[in-house]
Amino acid sequence: MSKLPSIPGFSGSSDPVHYEHCDVNNITEPLKQWKEARKRYDKLMDDKFTIAMQTYKRPKELEETMRVLLSEKIPSLHEIVIVWNNLDEAPPGNFKSETGVPVRYRVSERNSLNMKLLPDPDFKTRAVLLSDDDVYYKPQDLEFAFQSWRKFGRFRLTGALPRCATPDKDNDALWKYGFCSKDKGQDVYSMIITNLCFAHMSFLDFYSSDNALMQQVRKYVDDHFNCEDIALNYVASYLTGTGPLLVSGREKYVNYEPAQGISKKPGHLEARSKCLNDLTKMFGCMPLVNETAHIQRGVIVL
DSSP states (O other), X not given: OOOOOOOTTSTTOSSOOOOOBOOGGGOHHHHHHHHHHHHHGGGSEEEEEEEEEEEXXXXXXXXXXXXXXXXXOOTTEEEEEEEXXXXXXXXXXXXXXXXXXXXXXXXXXXXOGGGGGOOOTTXXXXXXXXXXXXXXXXXXXXXXXXXXXXXXXXXXXXESOEEEEEEETTEEEEEEEEOOOOSTTOOOBOEXXXXXXXXXXXXXXXXXXXXXXXXXXXXXXXXXXXXXXHHHHHHHHHXXXXXXXXXXXXXXXXXXXXXXXXXXXXXXXXXXXXXXXXXXXXXXXXXXXXBOOEEESSOOOO
């Protein structure tokens, strides 16, 4: 039997397809769907934001993060929604903090990373701060980050934790996931992960829609229990042709980095690199866009 030809992308070939960067001008239907979603959310508040905080069996981290966020008034914070993935236990009751912020517990249908990215029909704001229970901006820095989103990042994922996708040194048709470098010539980033990230409701709407590509992406996230944050970065850059926005507060964000969690599992970076390449194949192009600029709270005295 004759050997299969070594054609990139052909079944049996060891050569991966070299995908070009996405062109926003070639995605007419997804753009139409996203723009319709944007119009639907125009009625929501523009000068306030909602926190959607996912939690799973980390009560100490959740308690401390909530204590800090509710310790002083954050002028633009409208509501905190705890995405409760502890399916074997009932959540605490909803309440209003002493600073007047409603706190609502939303029990997930299943323990899925996609639950945090749902466009909750009860959200009242266009801006949603996607966060985990173990990471936060200090209150005044959080207000600054939101105002930066309003002015400069409304249709960009805007937040504190940048990540990079770089061509594999051994095969430039593949991508590697990693932490970003400050070295000259490498000072770029292409993702802001959703541990602490502002997103417009329209991105969540498109991600959670019946679009065939998004259904495939969500299934991939559920099957691998990983990479919903990478996927949302793909969505945002795919629809806009622009990269994310890094915003740093006067103080560094707090990240407890607990002993257990997805990022602590062996082979984490390799799994994330696989996500990059699998998602690129699904999209049929590489949507991520490198950025260099960032916003820092405070004045530089010369």
